[in-house]
Amino acid sequence: MPSDAASQVTPVRRGRRPGTNDTRATILDAARSRFAEDGYSAATIRRIASDAGVDSALVMRFYRSKGDLFAAAMSVPPEALQRLSDAFDGPTETIGERVTRAYLTLWESDPIEFEPLLAMFRSAVNHEQAAAELREFLQARFLEGIVPRLENRPDAALRVSTVSSMLLGVVVGRRIVRVKPVVDEDLDTLVKLVSPAVQTILTAP
Missing domain, CATH: 1.10.357.10 (Tetracycline Repressor, domain 2)
Incomplete structure (x- = not known):
C-alpha cells in the first residue's frame, strides 16, 4: 500500500511548457480583440499588454510599434x-x-x-x-x-x-x-x- 508521502507527490506535468510562442499568441489574441473594440487609433500598447497579462515592454520587444502589432494581428x-x-x-x-x-x-x-x-x-x-x-x-x-x-x-x-x-x-x-x-x-x-x-x-x- 502506498505511503501517505508518496500519495501526496505532485504528478509531473506533461506537455510543452508555456513559452515564447504561447506568449506571442496571447498578445495577438488580445490585440485583435482590443483593435476590434477600440479601433486602431484608440487602442494602446499598455491596454493590450494588460489584456494579455504581460508587461508593455514585452509587447514592444516582440513588436516594435503599434503598427507592427496591428499588422501581425x-x-x-x-x-x-x-x-x-x-x-x-x-x-x-x-x-x-x-x-x-x-x-x-x-x-x-x-x-x-x-x-x-x-x-x-x-x-x-x-x-x-x-x-x-x-x-x-x-x-x-x-x-x-x-x-x-x-x-x-x-x-x-x-x-x-x-x-x-x-x-x-x-x-x-x-x-x-x-x-x-x-x-x-x-x-x-x-x-x-x-x-x-x-x-x-x-x-x-
Missing part, C-alpha cells in the same frame, strides 16, 4: 508595410511617384503579402468595424510619413485622407472589382497616370 507582413513607410524618405519633389508606386506595389508583390490585405478589404466591404480599422490604420501610416513634410498645414489630415482614398479606389478597381482597362494595365502606366495627382494633393500650396 491582421496577418499582414510588417516588411510589406515598411516599404510604404520608406517611400516617404527622399526629395519632396518626387514624393507623389514614390508613394503611389510603393502603395500600388503592395498589391502586385508576393501573394503572402497582398492576400491578407485583400482579405482586410473584403471584410471592410461588409463589416463597418473592419472598415473603420482599415481606414484608421492606413491613414495613420500616411500621417506618420507625410505630416512632417506638410509643415504643420492645417489641412494635412484632409490631404492625407484624400490621397489614401484615391489609392484605395485604384486598388479596389484593380484587385477586387476588376474594372477594365484598369485591371489590364501594367503598374508603371498606373503610377505614371496617378502619381501627378498624388503629388499635387500632398505638396500644392
Whole structure:
C-alpha cells in the first residue's frame, strides 16, 4: 500500500511548457480583440499588454510599434508595410511617384503579402468595424510619413485622407472589382497616370 508521502507527490506535468510562442499568441489574441473594440487609433500598447497579462515592454520587444502589432494581428507582413513607410524618405519633389508606386506595389508583390490585405478589404466591404480599422490604420501610416513634410498645414489630415482614398479606389478597381482597362494595365502606366495627382494633393500650396 502506498505511503501517505508518496500519495501526496505532485504528478509531473506533461506537455510543452508555456513559452515564447504561447506568449506571442496571447498578445495577438488580445490585440485583435482590443483593435476590434477600440479601433486602431484608440487602442494602446499598455491596454493590450494588460489584456494579455504581460508587461508593455514585452509587447514592444516582440513588436516594435503599434503598427507592427496591428499588422501581425491582421496577418499582414510588417516588411510589406515598411516599404510604404520608406517611400516617404527622399526629395519632396518626387514624393507623389514614390508613394503611389510603393502603395500600388503592395498589391502586385508576393501573394503572402497582398492576400491578407485583400482579405482586410473584403471584410471592410461588409463589416463597418473592419472598415473603420482599415481606414484608421492606413491613414495613420500616411500621417506618420507625410505630416512632417506638410509643415504643420492645417489641412494635412484632409490631404492625407484624400490621397489614401484615391489609392484605395485604384486598388479596389484593380484587385477586387476588376474594372477594365484598369485591371489590364501594367503598374508603371498606373503610377505614371496617378502619381501627378498624388503629388499635387500632398505638396500644392
